[in-house]
Amino acid sequence: MIRSIDLICSHCKKTFKPLSKLYYLEDFSGANSLQDAKLLCQDCIDTWQKRWQIKEAIFTEKDYSQYVTITLKNGEVLRDLDCTALEDIVLVTGQDLPKEAQKKLFSLYNAWDLERKKNTLKTCQFQDEFMRTTFSCETYGGEKYENIAFRFNMQGRLETEKPLPEYIVEQIMISFKMYQVQKG
Template identity: 55%
Template sequence: MIRTLPLVCSNCDNKFVPAEELYYRDNFMSNSIRDVHFICPDCIKRWKDKWRIKTAVFSEKDYVMTVSITLEDGTIYKNLDCTPLEETVVTSEEIPEEAQRRLFSIYTEWDSERKKNSLKDCTFKDEFMRTTFSCETYGGEKFNDIAFRFNMKGQIETETPVPEYVLKQIIDAYRLYEMQNKE
């Protein structure tokens, strides 16, 4: 049986005629097409226009990533849960795909900046009376065949100066290396 379905926007309650696409909001409780929440092109345009991102600040604590977003109209969304996924950033707010892609570009810069001082790889070489490490950070810093030892106080000493943020990671990596070699 052929039936009609009046298209009424679930945001503004106005009847509308769809353009090239028909927008709707997912409703997992829907049992029939009449339960679907359609959205008119005017409301979609307002929604997309609203989500012009001015700034976004990402943070991560205890493996939970959040983002605080300031829109060009001055609206601020603080500490939204977010997940980078397939060149977009999905948040706990409904955000247009263009804005999700913009967030991803901001996320990529933030992620590169926070990782630049982290070790990308690290190898150790044990020789007679000499242990060396070679490593590289995500930021591109390379340290090759740097001899090191632990002094009587348990502090690491290197034959050439190495930044403190690298040394801390070398200590952790060397402890893991020693534990693996004991097994």
């Protein structure tokens, strides 16, 4: 026997007819029947998507964890939310964001990540030659240094044949020590 059921939104409690998709809330409660599913109407989905219009996101890192403070276009501010950047989205712990908001957060995250790492070495290669050691390196910000000869002076400071920014010199010193340990 064919029967029909009324679909009731679990959020606004109104009866609705789905348009092209039937939305439900996954709350990991173990619901395994339509009767137990928490359905959502299109109006509630639209309200949810409208709420998550991101105006600004400020990322921070503390103790190897990343956090974001999100300012929404409606003026709401959500502070210090635990977040994880994946391939093309940012997941925010404890918040259910629309895919578009996750992607917007990822583009903002990428800009922040590039800015914080722009002076950090992305690659560094050493070349040992007779009586001469050189390095070639590149930062995440795109600075490139090719075949720069160097040596350590009596005080243990790195001296290069061409002047380099101090942040590069410090990283080369660390990288060279690791290179020597690997080399044996």
